[in-house]
Amino acid sequence: MQYVVQPGDTLFLIARRFGTTVAAILAANPQITDPNRIFVGQVITIPVTPPVPTPPPTPPPGVRQYVVQPGDTLFLIARRFGTTVPAILAANPQITDPNVIFPGQIINIPVAVPPTPPPTTPTPPPTPTPMPTPPPPGRYVVQPGDTLFLIARRFGTTVAAILAVNPQITDPNLIFPGQIITIP
Numbered sequence: 001m002q003y004v005v006q007p008g009d010t011l012f013l014i015a016r017r018f019g020t021t022v023a024a025i026l027a028a029n030p031q032i033t034d035p036n037r038i039f040v041g042q043v044i045t046i047p048v049t050p051p052v053p054t055p056p057p058t059p060p061p062g063v064r065q066y067v068v069q070p071g072d073t074l075f076l077i078a079r080r081f082g083t084t085v086p087a088i089l090a091a092n093p094q095i096t097d098p099n100v101i102f103p104g105q106i107i108n109i110p111v112a113v114p115p116t117p118p119p120t121t122p123t124p125p126p127t128p129t130p131m132p133t134p135p136p137p138g139r140y141v142v143q144p145g146d147t148l149f150l151i152a153r154r155f156g157t158t159v160a161a162i163l164a165v166n167p168q169i170t171d172p173n174l175i176f177p178g179q180i181i182t183i184p
Contacts, residue, residue: 001046003018003043003044004043005038005039006040006144008177009038009144009176011032011035011038017177020048024047025047028044028045028046029044029045032044064109065108066106067105068103068107070103072103073101074101075139081109081111088107088109088110090110092107138182139180139183141180142178142179146175155183157183157184164184
């Protein structure tokens, strides 16, 4: 696969992101003569051979299956389906590393099964739906092109709030793809 080098990229970070090694990237890119000198905008070949995902067992009641999409993380999937990463991991024993999922992989998503009311109970009038509470703090892996402003907007928070829970970020203009930050 072809990859365009982004600001902050190193061969080590790129290799880790795509589950390969620096040596494998160098072997696929003979034009790179110095592994410490890659340039923003440079197009390199990534020798990616994703492992064949282990199909999950047939889902039990209260579980639905989901096909992982490019860019998905367990945190984002959990948030999308109103569950938690630990609940997804419990439903997917084949996931050994929660930071490594692949597009096309089929995972089980626990879903709440609403109880059925007894047939003799009259249905009460609907009550107004309360405003949903914000999701609990989570982790986010910085993607190429991200800025703290864009991340804050995506998660409905502020740059100041993100900086408050990420003391490791000393310069708000300097984040890099692959960096893991806490979202308040």
